[in-house]
Amino acid sequence: MAKKPPQEPFGCTIAIAVLLGVAYALPYLFTFTVYAFPLFVAFLLVFSNWRGPLTPEFIDESQVGAALHDLETARRSLLEDIADLRARGTREGVRYLKLEDRFEMRSSRGQELNEALANARSALADVATRIEMAQHPQHRRDHAWRLSMRSWRRGKAFRLAFIAALFSFAAFAALLKGYVYEGADLLVWNALPNLIGRHVEVATVFGWVLGLATFLAIRRSNRLAAERENGASERHADVLDDIGPQSGDGAYQSDKEIDDPYLILNVSPQATIPEIKAAYRLAIVKCHPDTVADRSKSIREAAQAEAQRVNAAYDAIRNEQGFN
Structure with missing residues (x-):
């Protein structure tokens, strides 16, 4: 019996097509990168925060009230979600055990609803903890201050990303101009060849990369700081x-x-x-x-x-x- 000739794997065909598509799209991607860079820098500048961080002593009663109002809104929303989960399970025919305060576990749907209930109740308990902290006479300013610090850190991330993007663009543009960069033209269509030279094209790529890298690194640092603050506030809540x-x-x-x-x-x-x-x-x-x-x-x-x-x-x- 004659053997069938080996066939080319379908996955290799897809991979080759993807690589060709990426190679074809690269000039257009670079074009977008160059022309969108000013918008990227402007976006970072708009959301930058150039003020220093607040101290708890400068948190006024309006900020405390606004923070507490947001917590109460979140608590009502979670209570509505829990009630909606119970009603949804009843409509779907899943039996709710009132004494145990959960759905029956015999069906997969009941297990899914119980997991959703547990997540919602855990979130509700966290919000209740924060409300208790916000209402405590000694700690009532702490929650509003943490919110203001998170807002300040977000503004700081945008500010440092703006500085990194603009500085790296200017530095690399000057460096490449000084060395008379003669590399390939990255643009498919250059409307201003006298203004947007090849050194500017390459410098915008460095501006994008360093700006985004700085922003993501600081956002991660902010997230870790927020987790540490939450852990400290929960210890005695x-x-x-x-x-x-x-x-x-x-x-x-x-x-x-x-x-x-x-x-x-x-x-x-x-x-x-x-x-x-x-x-x-x-x-x-x-x-x-x-x-x-x-x-x-x-x-x-x-x-x-x-x-x-x-x-x-x-x-x-x-x-x-x-x-x-």
């Missing part, structure tokens, strides 16, 4: 009411008062044993591992520390009053 009880004049109470087991459980020394037990259950459920299982690592660590604090307070009261 779940336990602010218990850790930082305040007196009538708004000042923090002394360390001795904060270590008072009755204040930790938020009960009176004259409270009955059932009232103390109920207060303990209410306090420990807020920082139980199951309650914060889907939260960030910093929140889980803060909850663990608060659980130890609540348990120690409850043990001290039990030993003092002699009940189990």
